[in-house]
Amino acid sequence: MMLTEFTIAGARAALRDKEISAAELTLAHLEAIADLNPRLNAFITVTDEQAALQAARADKAIAAGQARPLTGIPLAIKDLFCTQGVRTTAGSRILENFVPPYESTVTARLLHDGAVFLGKANLDEFAMGSSNMTSAFGPVENPWKRSGGSNAVLVPGGSSGGSASAVSARLAMGATGTDTGGSIRQPAAFCGLAGIKPTYGRCSRWGVVAFASSLDQPGPFARTVQDCAILLGSMAGFDPKDSTSIDLAVPDFEAACRRGVRGLKIGVPREYRADGMPAEIERLWQQGLDWLRDAGAEIVDVSLPHTKYGLATYYIVAPAEASSNLARYDGVRFGLRADGQDLTELYEATRAEGFGEEVKRRILIGTYVLSAGYYDAYYLRAQKVRALILKDFTDAFATVDALLTPTAPSAAFAQGEKMNDPVAMYLNDVFTVPASMAGVPAMSVPAGLDSQGLPLGLQVIGRPYDEETVFAVSQVIEDSAGFSGKPALRAGVPA
Ligand code: GLN
Numbered sequence: 001m002m003l004t005e006f007t008i009a010g011a012r013a014a015l016r017d018k019e020i021s022a023a024e025l026t027l028a029h030l031e032a033i034a035d036l037n038p039r040l041n042a043f044i045t046v047t048d049e050q051a052a053l054q055a056a057r058a059d060k061a062i063a064a065g066q067a068r069p070l071t072g073i074p075l076a077i078k079d080l081f082c083t084q085g086v087r088t089t090a091g092s093r094i095l096e097n098f099v100p101p102y103e104s105t106v107t108a109r110l111l112h113d114g115a116v117f118l119g120k121a122n123l124d125e126f127a128m129g130s131s132n133m134t135s136a137f138g139p140v141e142n143p144w145k146r147s148g149g150s151n152a153v154l155v156p157g158g159s160s161g162g163s164a165s166a167v168s169a170r171l172a173m174g175a176t177g178t179d180t181g182g183s184i185r186q187p188a189a190f191c192g193l194a195g196i197k198p199t200y201g202r203c204s205r206w207g208v209v210a211f212a213s214s215l216d217q218p219g220p221f222a223r224t225v226q227d228c229a230i231l232l233g234s235m236a237g238f239d240p241k242d243s244t245s246i247d248l249a250v251p252d253f254e255a256a257c258r259r260g261v262r263g264l265k266i267g268v269p270r271e272y273r274a275d276g277m278p279a280e281i282e283r284l285w286q287q288g289l290d291w292l293r294d295a296g297a298e299i300v301d302v303s304l305p306h307t308k309y310g311l312a313t314y315y316i317v318a319p320a321e322a323s324s325n326l327a328r329y330d331g332v333r334f335g336l337r338a339d340g341q342d343l344t345e346l347y348e349a350t351r352a353e354g355f356g357e358e359v360k361r362r363i364l365i366g367t368y369v370l371s372a373g374y375y376d377a378y379y380l381r382a383q384k385v386r387a388l389i390l391k392d393f394t395d396a397f398a399t400v401d402a403l404l405t406p407t408a409p410s411a412a413f414a415q416g417e418k419m420n421d422p423v424a425m426y427l428n429d430v431f432t433v434p435a436s437m438a439g440v441p442a443m444s445v446p447a448g449l450d451s452q453g454l455p456l457g458l459q460v461i462g463r464p465y466d467e468e469t470v471f472a473v474s475q476v477i478e479d480s481a482g483f484s485g486k487p488a489l490r491a492g493v494p495a
Contacts, residue, residue: 003028004170004491008073008227011173015062015072022058022072026051026116029074032491033118033171040141040489042156042166044079045087046119054116061114069234071114076172078163079120080127081107081218082207086117090209091125091135091159094354095335104207105239106176106218113234118172122162125356126326127183127211130428132161133419134358142191142412143169143487147453154412154454157187157428160221164191167221170491174222174231178208180215181314182408182432185444188221189407189457192446192485194228194474195221197432199464200439201246203232204239212321213244215314215436225445225474229253232467248465256468257475262296266473267400271307272431274409281406281456284448288404288458291480292473300400304392309385310434315426316369316382317437322359323366329354361422390438397463402473405431407444407457431459441467445474446483455485 003025006014014020030048037043051074058072082088082100089095103111111117124134132140132155140161142154156165160177164187167175177184179197188195196219203218210216220231233253239245268289273282289299331337331350338353340346355363369378396403408428418424435442441464444457458477462470 002492004032006173007224008173008222008230009224011073016067018062022055022062022116023052025072026055026074029118029172036169036171036489036491040143040165040169041138042122042140042162042169042171043076043119044089044122044137044162047086047117050086051116051118058114058116068112068114069230070110072116073114073173074116074118075110076119076121076163076166076175077107077117078123078160078176078178080123080178080209081176082209083107083117083120086120088120088209089137091123091137092354092356092359093136093336094329094350096136098335102207105204105241106208106235109237110234115234121160121166121175124159124161125359126209126322127159127178127180128322128358128362129158130182130186130425131155131418132158133415134356136356139415140165143489144192144412144454145488152414155190155415157190157412159183160187163221164188164193167191167193167223168487169489174220174227176218176235177221178216178218179436180211180318181436182429184219184221185432185442185457185459186408186428188444189455190412192455192483192487193221193223194225194443194445194478195219196228196232196443196467196470197435197441198232198236198467199246199441201244202236202441202467204242204245206239206241210325212318213325214321215318225471225478226254226257228443229257229471246465251468253467253471256471259468259472260295261292261473261476264297264402264469264473265300265400266292266297267300267302267396267403269302269304269307269396269403269405271304272405274430277406277409280450281409284456285404285406285458288447288477291477292404295476295480302396302400302403304396304434306385306388306392307434310389310437311426311430313382313385313389314429314433314437315365316378317386319362319366320370320379321366323363323370326359326363386437389434393438393440402469403461405459405461407431407459411450411452411454411456435461440464441470443470443474445477447477447481448483449485
């Protein structure tokens with residue numbers, strides 16, 4: 001088998017049995033990056049030398065019988081995670097030359113468990129976007145193509161578009177992402193991958209460049225549900241350095257994948273039957289419910305009545321927090337500094353030059369909704385509605401164990417589409433945002449292809465801290481779907 005085709009679980013076994021070495025596994029991925037990254041632009045920074053060193057260390061550990069859960073597994077790291085001594089840009093000019101003196105907790109855990117880091121994955125600037133078109137380092141290409149020889153360049157989704165493109169094209173076996181309103185789940189769906197946003201607080205945010213702190217949550221991408229379980233097992237865990245981190249033991253997520261769904265109640269939120277949803281997405285959703293019923297689950301209609309306010313409240317809360325978080329980029333402490341006659345001018349010139357259009361739009365919205373005259377009308381109101389959205393989920397989970405919905409209202413779209421209509425772009429998140437607002441875990445699983453041959457995802461939403469049920473349900477969907485599609489652009493396939 002080609003080294004770049006291994007799953008993480010498969011490579012872990014092959015490494016332990018000494019059928020393959022970490023050095024050759026890493027090299028195969030670095031070669032694939034050299035081949036395809038000039039086109040896909042999935043990585044902003046490739047750390048070849050560091051990866052080779054880590055792989056050599058992994059081989060020694062394996063030889064000494066000291067393999068850890070991820071020893072020798074090559075990963076891509078979203079360039080929002082601070083990595084000690086390795087440039088971390090957040091996809092922004094303003095951090096173009098920022099080299100953190102510390103390692104984020106999540107990446108430190110992955111390294112501790114033996115992972116090899118191939119490099120830093122491209123993303124929408126400060127994780128704001130749904131298409132990876134807002135990166136200061138250029139757009140990322142989705143390795144999937146519409147069938148029939150279409151040349152349209154598709155977006156990988158966002159904001160973790162580089163992570164998703166890299167794993168889909170076999171440039172990495174798995175990747176980290178962050179999800180504030182859908183940035184793991186939507187790109188996973190667009191690129192035919194599994195991706196989970198865990199419960200808010202399950203993974204530490206320490207050392208992750210902040211977008212909207214009450215929503216941001218790290219999580220993994222991989223090509224299988226089990227691989228996501230393996231990665232999350234290493235990424236998750238209590239961190240005293242993040243005051244919102246939860247002090248709970250990390251369950252055996254891999255074992256949870258094998259639980260099945262017999263006896264579980266799966267809810268279908270009727271408000272997710274959005275007007276104008278493509279018929280094939282509607283059909284896939286029904287198919288997903290049938291698979292779960294066939295596997296022994298009971299399907300129950302539920303209502304999440306405040307779903308319709310999800311997007312509107314998200315686009316108040318997230319920009320409000322962003323405008324506050326981004327105040328630190330003042331040209332004095334981090335990154336870029338533009339000259340000015342006085343301090344105010346220095347701030348203004350730095351921020352005018354350093355931030356892109358979408359980030360400026362969010363800052364404008366955020367400062368507006370937090371301003372003295374409008375705080376009550378927008379921000380405070382949005383916080384109240386957020387509480388109602390959470391209550392919807394709490395009520396639903398009194399009767400069901402998990403919810404099933406589509407991940408996104410469309411398959412991957414072409415670069416340039418929706419670009420001059422921010423509201424159309426924001427609509428991408430209609431199905432992912434409510435779980436973010438409620439802080440509950442949610443996973444996207446590849447479930448089928450649309451009529452143009454592009455992947456579609458289904459979303460499994462679970463109770464707070466119950467990622468185990470999310471994995472169990474997702475595994476049944478993966479097994480039933482038998483999704484075996486591969487993108488047109490991938491390692492080992494001549495372009
Ligand atoms: N697309 C959403 C936004 O632009 C979500 C992004 C994210 O989850 N980081 O805010």
